[in-house]
Amino acid sequence: xxxxxxxxxxxxxxxxxxxxxxxxxxxxxxxxxxxxxxxxxxxxxxxxxxxxxxxxxxxxxxxxxxxxxxxxxxxxxxxxxxxxxxxxxxxxxxxxxxxxxxxxxxxxxxxxxxxxxxxxxxxxxxxxxxxxxxxxxxxxxxxxx
Amino acid sequence: xxxxxxxxxxxxxxxxxxxxxxxxxxxxxxxxxxxxxxxxxxxxxxxxxxxxxxxxxxxxxxxxxxxxxxxxxxxxxxxxxxxxxxxxxxxxxxxxxxxxxxxxxxxxxxxxxxxxxxxxxxxxxxxxxxxxxxxxxxxxxxxxx
Numbered sequence: 150x151x152x153x154x155x156x157x158x159x160x161x162x163x164x165x166x167x168x169x170x171x172x173x174x175x176x177x178x179x180x181x182x183x184x185x186x187x188x189x190x191x192x193x194x195x196x197x198x199x200x201x202x203x204x205x206x207x208x209x210x211x212x213x214x215x216x217x218x219x220x221x222x223x224x225x226x227x228x229x230x231x232x233x234x235x236x237x238x239x240x241x242x243x244x245x246x247x248x249x250x251x252x253x254x255x256x257x258x259x260x261x262x263x264x265x266x267x268x269x270x271x272x273x274x275x276x277x278x279x280x281x282x283x284x285x286x287x288x289x290x291x292x293x294x
Numbered sequence: 295x296x297x298x299x300x301x302x303x304x305x306x307x308x309x310x311x312x313x314x315x316x317x318x319x320x321x322x323x324x325x326x327x328x329x330x331x332x333x334x335x336x337x338x339x340x341x342x343x344x345x346x347x348x349x350x351x352x353x354x355x356x357x358x359x360x361x362x363x364x365x366x367x368x369x370x371x372x373x374x375x376x377x378x379x380x381x382x383x384x385x386x387x388x389x390x391x392x393x394x395x396x397x398x399x400x401x402x403x404x405x406x407x408x409x410x411x412x413x414x415x416x417x418x419x420x421x422x423x424x425x426x427x428x429x430x431x432x433x434x435x436x437x438x439x
Contacts, residue, residue, distance in 0.1 A: 151369045152369075154340060154347055155364075162347050162366075166339060174340060174344035174348075188311070188313060189348065191312065193337075193341040199334035200334035202307050203327075231409055234412065234419070264376055268334050274421060275416065292310060
């Protein structure tokens with residue numbers, strides 16, 4: 150098996166995959182969880198962002214593009230009725246540095262989204278995934294709870 | 295935004311979603327990571343298992359089914375060529391207890407997979423997700439690295 154999750158208490162599970170790093174999967178006390186870890190849906194969104202983020206870092210490194218800071222925000226639109234499917238997700242790539250080549254940054258993102266990223270391309274078989282990018286933006290991204 | 299990941303070092307990102315629980319997303323040193331957290335693909339698999347796992351626990355609780363132990367293993371088949379898409383995933387639900395009603399267990403899984411689980415149903419728009427279940431199995435599931 151590639152990963153196993155083990156029920157702990159309440160709705161909390163302890164998960165681990167082939168790299169053997171443990172993850173606590175949980176939900177808010179208002180939903181009968183213990184509130185000690187991210188929810189499965191948050192993990193899904195972070196999985197998408199992490200997958201393309203690693204690709205972009207690898208590609209920028211190969212392109213010799215230097216940067217000081219790199220962040221990705223992700224948001225999705227879900228159906229109201231169960232199972233509250235995601236219809237789409239939108240990624241926002243922000244990068245900071247004195248000498249960012251915008252074309253190369255765009256190319257790196259494009260290569261990830263259309264060629265390398267396992268997670269987003271697996272999802273794109275069923276839903277829309279859009280993105281935009283910002284070079285040296287002034288606004289800080291924030292998670293809305 | 296629903297979640298943000300911030301590049302830290304190497305291929306490592308720190309992620310956080312609306313519940314504000316941090317996750318380290320990383321990969322093996324053999325792939326230029328620091329080896330300090332699960333990979334995005336492992337997070338995807340744990341997200342699927344965690345989503346349906348929480349549903350099943352909730353439904354079993356409503357059905358007054360008592361159990362001592364509950365685990366879910368997940369494995370997937372990926373394409374060889376980039377982006378190494380998942381074609382399918384298989385879930386193995388194992389439950390232990392002196393008085394498990396197998397029909398109720400099956401019903402709980404079926405309700406999750408076909409009605410409640412956001413993550414698996416989002417993925418099922420593009421790939422096949424299969425499952426089987428085992429009541430009081432003797433075999434221990436293991437992750438193969």
